[in-house]
Amino acid sequence: MSLSPSTLELFDQYVIPTYGRFAVRLARGSGCRVWDEDGREYLDFGAGIAVSSLGHCHPRVVERMRxxxxxxxxxxxxxxxxxxxxxxxxxxxxxxxxxxxxxxxxxxxxxxxxxxxxxxxxxxxxxxxxxxxxxxxxxxxxxxxxxxxxxxxxxxxxxxxxxxxxxxxxxxxxxxxxxxxxxxxxxxxxxxxxxxxxxxxxxxxxxxxxxxxxxxxxxxxxxxxxxxxxxxxxxxxxxxxxxxxxxxxxxxxxxxxxxxxxxxxxxxxxxxxxxxxxxxxxxxxxxxxxxxxxxxxxxxxxxxxxxxxxxxxxxxxxxxxxxxxxxxxxxxxxDERLLENARNQGRHAVEALRALQSPWIREVRGVGLMLGIELAADFGSRCALPAGKAPSIYMVERLHEAGLLTIPSGTHILRWLPPLNVQTTEVEEAVRILSSVLASLPCH
Ligand SMILES: Cc1ncc(COP(=O)(O)O)c(C=O)c1O
The missing domain is CATH 3.40.640.10 (Type I PLP-dependent aspartate aminotransferase-like (Major domain))
Known part of the structure; x- marks a missing residue:
């Protein structure tokens, strides 16, 4: 009996490797959340790199497309x-x-x-x-x-x-x-x-x-x-x-x-x-x-x-x-007044992230729901990252393990680009996840 190849094996063998992909195999989504092939849930603060403006499978979009x-x-x-x-x-x-x-x-x-x-x-x-x-x-x-x-x-x-x-x-x-x-x-x-x-x-x-x-x-x-x-x-x-x-x-x-x-x-x-x-x-x-x-x-x-x-x-x-x-x-x-929501949630996220006062964060900046979290310049040396591992990639991976999808930018910046209909509870959950990941870094 031949076992069918895993998703990673299919990609290894058949997809041209233009992307350095993270080891996350996504299978479905709803609102601001996605689930992987094993049923593990993630809060999606990347929204497909600023694409899924209404999150996943908004019922009105599904109905109109049908x-x-x-x-x-x-x-x-x-x-x-x-x-x-x-x-x-x-x-x-x-x-x-x-x-x-x-x-x-x-x-x-x-x-x-x-x-x-x-x-x-x-x-x-x-x-x-x-x-x-x-x-x-x-x-x-x-x-x-x-x-x-x-x-x-x-x-x-x-x-x-x-x-x-x-x-x-x-x-x-x-x-x-x-x-x-x-x-x-x-x-x-x-x-x-x-x-x-x-x-x-x-x-x-x-x-x-x-x-x-x-x-x-x-x-x-x-x-x-x-x-x-x-x-x-x-x-x-x-x-x-x-x-x-x-x-x-x-x-x-x-x-x-x-x-x-x-x-x-x-x-x-x-x-x-x-x-x-x-x-x-x-x-x-x-x-x-x-x-x-x-x-x-x-x-x-x-x-x-x-x-x-x-x-x-x-x-x-x-x-x-x-x-x-x-x-x-x-x-x-x-109809859902999402421009206003983007302004309010963006402001709330920036305030909550700045309030963390983490020594690992150099700056939090952004406009609306386009947020950049810049890591400290010495993050890599203080965390003894393996040679060639950018701090942004390292953090994105730690956040994946903790159930939050974010997007790296360059070597030191994490981008938060959540759906425009993100809720206050979801912003607060994302800040909590980031805070606990930062608190548990094996760094000095
Ligand atoms: C500002 C800007 N312009 C152009 C592009 C390219 O868009 P696409 O990937 O859809 O070709 C991107 C993609 O990230 C972008 O951010």
């Missing part, structure tokens, strides 16, 4: 489907400024669409058109003006794993072994207005792209002053201001838009989303402003129409099934 599964799953983008149109309208309303949406499948793919938008703008447009009283008056088209192809991104940023994504990302570790990089990306220090000024002024710069709260980089919010400076500089130079809201958008910071939590008066020219947008179903999207653009050809047209028919696409983007799910997720966030 209904859509029985109606229409996929059609291709050769045809019109109601859920995609409705979701596009919902997202434009969320941004709160006129524009249009393109749907894709992931964050990296959404960002690719932003890089392509930037290329189109730099190759085919002179810049933003002049407006008077909200109406485009056009300017003088200059077909011979130098092309602009440079995209500025931030040190420590993360924009995805495609070739464009790793070139855009401001971290060397994602690039190693994949050289040469896609041309045209320059990285500057995050939150440094002088460097931004120089970079926007440099000839050939066409776009500035940033995460309003750096997620993979370790939970670092951009300052309001920086966002306002970026907007003013980009306007002055007819440069696109692009926000990557893949991790911080759609509720995580306690507002629909991450930038609204930081500087609500600033509006980008385009935004990318993924992760929490559909609460766990694979969906990415971009919003592009309808701001008028002066084309080299003399025409004036909205920025959101630059990616015209035949210029971009994807087979699966915006299927009726996934769009129906995303619409339901966004409605639940509104």
């Amino acid at each position: 209904q859509q599964l029985g109606e229409l799953v996929h059609t291709s983008n050769l045809y019109y489907t109601r859920p995609q149109g409705e979701l596009a309208k919902r997202l434009v309303d969320i941004v709160g400024a006129p524009g249009k949406i393109f749907f894709c499948n992931s964050g990296a793919e959404a960002n690719e669409a932003l890089y392509k938008l930037s290329r189109k703008f730099g190759n085919e447009a002179n810049g933003f058109a002049r407006t008077s009283g909200g109406t485009a008056t056009g300017g003088t088209a200059n077909p011979d003006a130098p092309l602009r192809r440079g995209i500025i991104t931030m040190n420590g940023s993360f924009h995805g794993r495609t070739l464009g994504g790793i070139a855009a990302t401001g971290q060397d570790k994602v690039k190693k072994g994949f050289e040469p990089m896609v041309e045209g990306f320059t990285h500057i220090p995050f939150n440094d207005c002088d460097s931004l000024n120089d970079a926007v002024d440099a000839p050939g710069t066409v776009a500035v792209m940033l995460e309003p709260v750096q997620g993979e980089g370790g939970i670092y919010p951009v300052s309001a002053e920086y966002l306002r400076t970026a907007r003013a500089l980009c306007d002055r130079r007819s440069t696109l201001l692009l926000f990557d809201e893949v991790q911080c958008g759609l509720g995580r910071t306690g507002d629909w838009n991450g930038w609204d939590t930081l500087a609500p008066d600033v509006k980008p020219d385009a935004v990318s989303w993924a992760k929490g947008i559909a609460g766990g179903f694979p969906l990415g999207a971009i919003w592009v402003s309808s701001r008028p653009v002066q084309m080299r050809s003399g025409e004036v047209k909205p920025l959101c129409d630059l990616l015209g028919p035949g210029s971009h696409g994807t087979t699966f983007g915006g299927t009726p099934l996934i769009c129906a799910g995303a619409l339901e997720v966004l409605s639940i966030i509104e």
